[in-house]
Amino acid sequence: LASMRTPAAMIVGLVLCPCGLLLTLTGTLAPKWRQVSHVPDQPMDVVWEQGIWDICREQQSTHDRLCGQADKLGYFEQVPVRVAQGLMPSSLVLTLVGLVVAALGVRCWQLEPQHLVAGVAGLVLLLSGLMSLVPCSWYTQELWALPAAPGSMLSVGYSLVLSYLGSCLEILGGLALALSFHHCCKE
Numbered sequence: 001l002a003s004m005r006t007p008a009a010m011i012v013g014l015v016l017c018p019c020g021l022l023l024t025l026t027g028t029l030a031p032k033w034r035q036v037s038h039v040p041d042q043p044m045d046v047v048w049e050q051g052i053w054d055i056c057r058e059q060q061s062t063h064d065r066l067c068g069q070a071d072k073l074g075y076f077e078q079v080p081v082r083v084a085q086g087l088m089p090s091s092l093v094l095t096l097v098g099l100v101v102a103a104l105g106v107r108c109w110q111l112e113p114q115h116l117v118a119g120v121a122g123l124v125l126l127l128s129g130l131m132s133l134v135p136c137s138w139y140t141q142e143l144w145a146l147p148a149a150p151g152s153m154l155s156v157g158y159s160l161v162l163s164y165l166g167s168c169l170e171i172l173g174g175l176a177l178a179l180s181f182h183h184c185c186k187e
Contacts, residue, residue: 126171
């Protein structure tokens with residue numbers, strides 16, 4: 001009966017990776033990688049939210065939010081933003097591929113799991129987590145160097161934090177699934 005159980009590492013991988021996918025997806029789509037506040041010549045309660053796809057302006061006292069703002073400072077032309085625009089969606093696609101391969105390798109409808117397939121899925125998911133971690137780290141490193149109005153206050157937005165967390169969950173889930181290679185070596 002012990003051989004009928006799905007290994008715990010596979011279960012951990014199959015739980016962490018979809019959670020990481022959801023966090024990374026939210027972080028990729030939401031326009032809040034960076035907040036710019038206390039912008040000169042603007043009301044004190046106006047906050048500019050910059051993501052990798054959109055710039056939004058929110059007046060906090062009235063909660064009026066207007067997205068699709070013009071990029072007057074060349075924010076979207078910056079290399080960290082362009083890299084994030086390429087790597088984040090690529091990472092999401094690779095995560096989906098990894099999850100499909102993992103579903104084929106982990107025993108759900110068969111008596112024994114396919115350890116080699118699950119291990120390969122783990123490597124794919126590990127790579128997808130690294131692909132999303134790189135732009136998050138680079139963007140964070142360059143956060144204060146990206147163009148902003150002089151004298152404004154900059155801070156990290158929740159989308160960047162969600163992307164970090166999602167990347168880490170994908171890496172951990174990928175590593176857990178990659179432990180399946182250990183069973184291949186035993187056989």
